[in-house]
Amino acid sequence: xxxxxxxxxxxxxxxxxxxxxxxxxxxxxxxxxxxxxxxxxxxxxxxxxxxxxxxxxxxxxxxxxxxxxxxxxxxxxxxxxxxxxxx
Amino acid sequence: xxxxxxxxxxxxxxxxxxxxxxxxxxxxxxxxxxxxxxxxxxxxxxxxxxxxxxxxxxxxxxxxxxxxxxxxxxxxxxxxxxxxxxxxxxxxxxx
Numbered sequence: 001x002x003x004x005x006x007x008x009x010x011x012x013x014x015x016x017x018x019x020x021x022x023x024x025x026x027x028x029x030x031x032x033x034x035x036x037x038x039x040x041x042x043x044x045x046x047x048x049x050x051x052x053x054x055x056x057x058x059x060x061x062x063x064x065x066x067x068x069x070x071x072x073x074x075x076x077x078x079x080x081x082x083x084x085x086x087x
Numbered sequence: 088x089x090x091x092x093x094x095x096x097x098x099x100x101x102x103x104x105x106x107x108x109x110x111x112x113x114x115x116x117x118x119x120x121x122x123x124x125x126x127x128x129x130x131x132x133x134x135x136x137x138x139x140x141x142x143x144x145x146x147x148x149x150x151x152x153x154x155x156x157x158x159x160x161x162x163x164x165x166x167x168x169x170x171x172x173x174x175x176x177x178x179x180x181x182x
Contacts, residue, residue, distance in 0.1 A: 033167045044155045048162040060170040
């Protein structure tokens with residue numbers, strides 16, 4: 001589709017791209033906060049103690065590692081490259 | 088913030104769409120969506136942590152727990168955001 005609006009306004013296009021990027025970041029923060037909350041949070045106390053905070057930091061790092069690992073492994077396997085995923 | 092009366096404000100001559108107004112509108116809608124997402128997830132998590140057996144009302148200790156839980160959830164959100172951000176920074180530097 002080559003609608004006028006999409007091509008006519010590069011400023012808007014750049015804006016949408018950057019907002020989409022930011023939104024992807026935000027969405028992942030929401031998701032990881034939920035996942036790591038379940039893993040790390042005991043009873044909510046009067047402040048976030050350093051042990052719990054460390055758990056959140058590690059949780060985020062390992063979540064990203066896991067995501068990257070899975071992506072790499074799938075890319076290496078044949079099944080992923082064939083059309084089977086796309087059909 | 089001025090006048091978001093129509094969904095997509097069209098300013099200028101000949102019905103030309105005002106890019107600045109659209110960008111503002113999009114930003115507001117994104118902010119609202121993010122606030123809703125946070126509210127919904129926070130409610131879910133803090134309900135699970137603080138309400139053992141739903142009684143006939145939210146009692147005092149439950150309210151205290153929820154208040155504390157909200158603050159900790161924000162702490163957690165910020166920690167996750169900071170960690171993810173610095174991880175992205177690091178990965179960008181490596182490339």
